[in-house]
Amino acid sequence: MTARRLIVEADGGSRGNPGPAGYGAVVRDGDTGRIIAEAAEYLGRATNNVAEYRGLIAGLRAAHAIDPAAGVEVRMDSKLVVEQMSGRWKIKHPDMQPLAAEARTVFPPGQVGYSWIPRERNKDADRLANEAMDAGQAGRPWQPRGEPSAHPVASAAAVDEPAPALVLQAPAPQAGWAAAGDQVVATTLVLLRHGETALTPQKRFSGSTGSDPQLSEKGRWQAERAAEALAARGTVEAVVSSPMLRTRQTAEAAAVRLGLPVRIEEGLRELDFGAWEGLTFAEVQERHPEDLDAWLASTRARPTGSSESFAALSQRVGAARDRILARYAGQTVLVVSHVSPIKTLARLALGAPPDAVYRMELSAASLCAVQYYSDGNASLRLFNDTGHLR
Template identity: 50%
Template structure:
């Protein structure tokens, strides 16, 4: 069965900003443009931006329900597209829970991309959103601006399926705050979780000769240096102190990771299975492999700028971070399903581990260039069956002192 690729068209608006608000979302087959699903709902009183994010969430949920593996999101909201692509910061605290929910949903797909389109190319979702705003205006009688179009609101066009359900204004406010936990999303809370998570102890391999020489080290099978082997032993002792019971050690197939994993397994008593996972291999740096950072900057300045500016760009002859993310998410989903309520050690490289932590923290792509992971550094991520995620620790290196 071939993978399902879909396009999500989403929109939202408010008549008053804030005012009676609603959203619309359409899911199309990426090849035929056939409409596979429609979603629309009145939100009560909300802002344009909240309604736009709500449309995005509805579209992603619908795509997930259809079993899609790849999603291209098209919206005429520059704000949502740029924020979810990681190029703009989310300064409005009211939007951060919605963006976090979207990031959680994105982990259900192999690939999600965002594309800005002009409003005239988003007419279907816009029409659904306007019908939802009509519903919201009727619900919020006496609400400011209830009878006047404002912001993105326009007269609804004909031929659109009626809105699926209504919300009272106070219901809309609760739902958009992220407090309802509806549609299977984990309910945000300050309370410590009571269930047992699947815990991932993330270990970057120990140092190699390339580490000391500041060279790109991707698919080249560079062994641990003496320093790296000592680091692996120190990390193994720390892992044993943190997790005396480990279900499995999962490692990249490259020797620097496999040797690190073997040292950890030996320290844990030699009975913990070591599983090789090809998808945990480092990014393929192509023509940059083995070259120093300064050499690459001097010889490929434009290509490096493009690579640093977009996860869709790849080094010449190499692999993009978007491609790395696809396989890393596949590994995480497999481990989460295969080892419920268990502790695992994951031994990998800088790029896969950064991407895993970025997804766990619902961060943007800029995170990848701002996080530093030391050789043999240790991070911890917990994952619960209801979709909840907690990052317990990032790049601990006290054991290396």
């Protein structure tokens, strides 16, 4: 059988270079040219090149979510990214190296090709990047305008079918959180950490630029137990997942039980651990002691060779949270993610200081829950629940 052909068009921009930045990406059917997925995100302060690489990664992940066996042609108007990813130019800048490495992990070698196109032929991706920057600078989440994807696993920007009626209305907030008579809408995010991988029991760093391991046998068992518990509660109306393989496998186990599709949200991916990927804490302490000390002392410090600090992760995860809340207002949503994003969501809900993430324990396949109210308040309802695994 001939592999499906997909076309990814990606772009990124920065207003100031560095300055307020964002990316846009579309995935087209290779035969018809029809856009079947879109992705866009405001990145905060970044350079043009970082934004372009982030757009490439988002486009590749959206294509992978549609068909991981597809042949992919990437079209970009960035000569730099095309030549570097094609292997003809060396990648010398330290900010670009981990991003290029991350892009290469999405599909197996030989499955992706790169072509340069003039800017006027990259208008859709450019439009999305500018929409994301406009939205971010206005303090609101980017909202898609495209047609829905026909595939059950869509990119962060694909448009949903109309949601089913609310099965169980979330309880109202405590008295005093809104003025008398106000109509307050509650949206619940049930946060599920993925099941174990081979790296989990060894406590090795496993972020967004490493080997992207799959669930182990125990991890698959954990995912099934979590799925059973969620199905028994009967309140989940949508499933959203990080693009990493381990989270998608965990989300799919629940989605099958719940009879729901899985939506991919790029902003839920794990932190980029750079050169620490695959290492234990002791190994990092031995090889990169000064970087590790700095990282533990400040959420603005980055792991060795990483493109991202906890402060940057917080901005990314907060934007992803806002997109989910805007799309699923008043509903209960299963969000499958990783240690760092889930800890960050819990910290933000509590209004705790940034370094609180260093003082939280989160087990594999554990459940947390945060309820968000339309008056701007949030309530952490559950944290690190593993009762379903006993």
